[in-house]
Amino acid sequence: MFIDEVIISVKGGDGGNGILAFRREKFVPKGGPSGGDGGRGGDVIMVATSGYNTLLHLRYNPEHKAQRGRHGEGSNKKGHDGTDVEIGVPVGTVVTDAETGGLIHDFAVEGDRFIVAKGGRGGRGNARFMSSTHQAPTEHEDGKPGQERRLQLELKLLADVGLVGFPNAGKSTLISRISAAKPKIADYPFTTLEPNLGVVSPDADNYRTFIVADIPGLIEGASEGHGLGIQFLRHVERTRLLAHLVDVSEFSTRKPADDFKIVMKELEKFSAELAAKPMILVATKIDAAQDAKRIASLRAVAKRRNLPFFKISSATGEGIEELKQAMAKLILPPVNDE
């Protein structure tokens, strides 16, 4: 299962207390005030790192506290500051306040650091309250508590290509064919409940790769909450290419051009930007398409919309290699063969 959402709680360390003390020196009857300040509490810091691809490590470890500051000591000794705590998150993680929903930080680049819970300030010791008219102060402060909050972390899958289409269009079968992903495949709609990611190597040397995301199918009314697919569309928001799969076989009783239109409408309702992404149109299950008109009708849609058109069969393998190469060509830098 690909986990992409998690709630954690974080707490900065409390500040140490400032203390009350007076110097006691052998031959000085009345020593001055000497209570030291408390140290500041540690911060909880989040860092984007390529060492993680998911938020799974946080699901099992949802509480993070930084160390508290030590209390001040006599002889004007300041307490030690608390140690910071670092939480590694994958690049692409978006952090919001779980209570208010407000955006806290979007970790867009590797190495990005952000304090998600500040440590509390240390309290001042009584030595700090001395003045010419106030020679023996007894005031001293407690440290401030560290910031405490619940965070919602959300990771958008950083896939290059997103597969979209009706339920049962053959999306999962395709990803299992072009990558090592082993998603569940079945001849009923809504087989896919969670997005699947697959790494595709278009070349024999496996040097260049790209990531394809398979999401649950979309149906009419998806943008109003029907079906499952819409909540996963945000996973393909950051892809560079959409492959729109349409079943042209006789297994489907709908018209291919209608399927295309319905899915496009839902994409547009979800986000105009998403619908305007580069797209290739893919006719699937051609091994089971006796009626050539079904393929032709979809090809006509592609022509009208000026979309690259492919026809494939994940069953026989026909057209798969061409499709893979076309995806690579559209999203990867060209191979430099000297």
Ligand SMILES: Nc1nc2c(ncn2[C@@H]2O[C@H](COP(=O)(O)OP(=O)(O)OP(=O)(O)O)[C@@H](O)[C@H]2O)c(=O)[nH]1
């Ligand atoms: N004959 C034939 N059947 C196919 C082909 N590709 C997929 N199928 C079948 O179509 C059915 C649906 O395939 P899936 O890959 O699960 O479809 P999906 O688009 O992922 O469906 P959802 O996850 O429900 O959205 C399965 O029974 C597959 O075996 C193909 O190229 N030819």
Ligand SMILES: [Mg+2]
């Ligand atoms: Mg599927």
